[in-house]
Amino acid sequence: MSTTPRLPIYLDHAATTPCDPRVVEAMLPYFTTKFGNPGSRNHQFGWDAEAGVETARAQVASLLNCDEKEVIFTGGATEGNNLAIRGAALMYEKNAAGSGLSRGHIITCNIEHKAVLDPCKRLQKEGFEVIFLEPPRDGIVTVDMVKAAMREDTILVTIMWANNEIGTINEIKKIGELCKSRDVIFHTDATQWVGKMPTDVYGDNIDLLSFSGHKIYGPKGVGGLFVRRKKPRVRLTPLVDGGGQERGFRSGTLNVTGIVGLGKACEIAQQEMAADAVRLSRMRKRLEDTITSRLDTCAINGHREQRLPHITNISFGFVEGESLMMAIKEIACSSGSACTSASLEPSYVLKGIGVGDDLAHSSLRLSLGRWTTEEEIDYTAEKIIAAVNKLRALSPLYDMHKEGIDLSKVEWAHH
């Protein structure tokens, strides 16, 4: 370690990112001087606010490669996912509620974000049939898996572009083609993808795409939803009724400051994401190579190549997740285990791709960002290696493993 970087180190960019100062700069006038309601059509304040919103809409459209009219502003990706999934299901249902017949078939996957899984589960309770695809150990949802699940009455496919815990990239372009050929609406939760990787909703045959501002160095509480307007013109049943803003898809006075910030974040992302991807991928390799070359029994989860450049998810055998987090408390990252309560709940994503409970508990998700430095990466690697070594020196399981005892054959006293 050459120098100690400023602590704590933030390596949780898949959870949220700091706002880019250029984004904050762009937002500021809209809090004070240009504070108008874009719905006020007959004075300068309203016109100024509207101009800010429309600039942002153009910036988003440019990043997604769609028409400005196809961008709906939301309160974030959770809302975008709910509006897209629920809105499409209710609009395209095959049979009415209460008819006793299936209202329609929906395809999703068991390692989607909760903001997709939970709306799907609610629809399931309300009479839709939902299949949750189970990707294999590499975490990739393929077009063949979707094809095999397709039925005559499939109305919606919702598959995330890239996974938030392991960063794996699904076969979105091919799934888009398949859905188009079957006239099935295709939604993708692109929260981790947009602004990091090139997006072309038309080239990739996407009908609905949701994403969020705060994952791309924009503000929290704002997001975007692409709703295709031609071939086909996608319709949605709105979740919120009222003043009819956002072409009736999302009533409510627009979050002008947030929207302006989101637009600016998209513009910056478009200019910088290619260079960021190269740099982050190089730093991640350095992090992974250092750790895996110096620690035995650790594994990188998910497909090694087909994944986002800034996320890594590593499991460490024979150490426990919470004590590992305690040992690296200067590093802000996510653990594969939500063990703040007595009952340990390993990540459903890792479990979903077949990682055992013991390894899922002792996993770390490290996600790099625009201002991550090599010093931070080197410090983090050393800290993790030291922590795992320390905890293994304490671990009876590691001793047993070293002595050649098969831990799966031991009769444990379960509690």
Next chain:
Amino acid sequence: MAYGPKIIDHYENPRNVGSFGTQAEIKQRKDVGVGLVGAPECGDVMQLQIKVDPATGKIADAKFKTFGCGSAIASSSLATEWLKGKSIDEAEAIKNTAIVEELALPPVKIHCSVLAEDAIHAAIEDYKKKNGIPTDAPTATAKH
């Protein structure tokens, strides 16, 4: 999880870490009692060992290794400190509530102290079995 200073201290400077030999060796040693409790998929495994001085019948040394959270490590570390110098009967009387109190364990971590008490009992029982001393307590390492 926000922990108190005593847990942090035991976690950062665990006392009496180690083993009196490999798994095969400690099985053979009559002066050593071993308690192995918990399960990897539950996130806690404690291995507690006591070495008894045959002349005095007192616990001359104790060691532990724990796979688990900070509280589990602290509970077993504290247990080894308390075991040293105690007679078997005194050791058997150690209660999990005393560990909870000493470390100020948060309510969701009380199971760690229970596991430490189980480990103490299992180690004592192993020692008694090896030395033909009758045990009255039910086996702590229940096999489900």
